[in-house]
Amino acid sequence: MRMSRRPKRPTRGSSTRRTPSSTGTDARASATRDDSPCLCGLPASYGECCGRFHSGTAAAPTAERLMRSRYSAFAVNNEPYLLSSWHPATRPSRVGLDPAMRWAGLEILASTEGSAFHTTGTVTFRARYTRRGEEGALHERSRFERYEGAWVYVEGSLVE
Numbered sequence: 408m409r410m411s412r413r414p415k416r417p418t419r420g421s422s423t424r425r426t427p428s429s430t431g432t433d434a435r436a437s438a439t440r441d442d443s444p445c446l447c448g449l450p451a452s453y454g455e456c457c458g459r460f461h462s463g464t465a466a467a468p469t470a471e472r473l474m475r476s477r478y479s480a481f482a483v484n485n486e487p488y489l490l491s492s493w494h495p496a497t498r499p500s501r502v503g504l505d506p507a508m509r510w511a512g513l514e515i516l517a518s519t520e521g522s523a524f525h526t527t528g529t530v531t532f533r534a535r536y537t538r539r540g541e542e543g544a545l546h547e548r549s550r551f552e553r554y555e556g557a558w559v560y561v562e563g564s565l566v567e
């Protein structure tokens with residue numbers, strides 16, 4: 408997911424509305440414990456699923472797992488992980504997370520390559536959200552590559 412197309416007003420300053428100590432540990436992030444169900448939709452606890460990737464103790468083995476871990480990073484406002492899992496060639500200086508977004512579910516619709524035997528891959532997904540009481544969905548095909556051995560997000564295009 409890229410998000411860069413959406414905000415109409417400058418996102419600079421949005422982080423200053425939080426207290427300095429809230430970085431990465433706001434209400435939603437702290438509500439995600441290791442034994443909570445993982446937000447990415449796989450039947451596993453956060454600690455056994457995307458939490459390992461977010462903490463850096465494991466690397467996503469496939470493009471789809473990286474996609475799922477980035478979705479759950481969006482859901483808990485983990486901007487450092489979103490940036491570190493972004494290809495340096497396309498990575499923005501900051502993600503500009505929208506505090507009004509409430510990610511409500513991820514559906515993987517299709518994927519190509521992206522396994523342990525590949526160096527590129529795509530994942531097509533639908534991510535549902537609510538924003539200020541309105542429901543919506545992001546339908547996107549994301550492209551992934553291996554960078555220094557690890558899967559990273561390159562770019563995404565909207566699917567009609």
Ligand SMILES: [Zn+2]
Binds near residue numbers: 449475476479
């Ligand atoms: Zn997960």
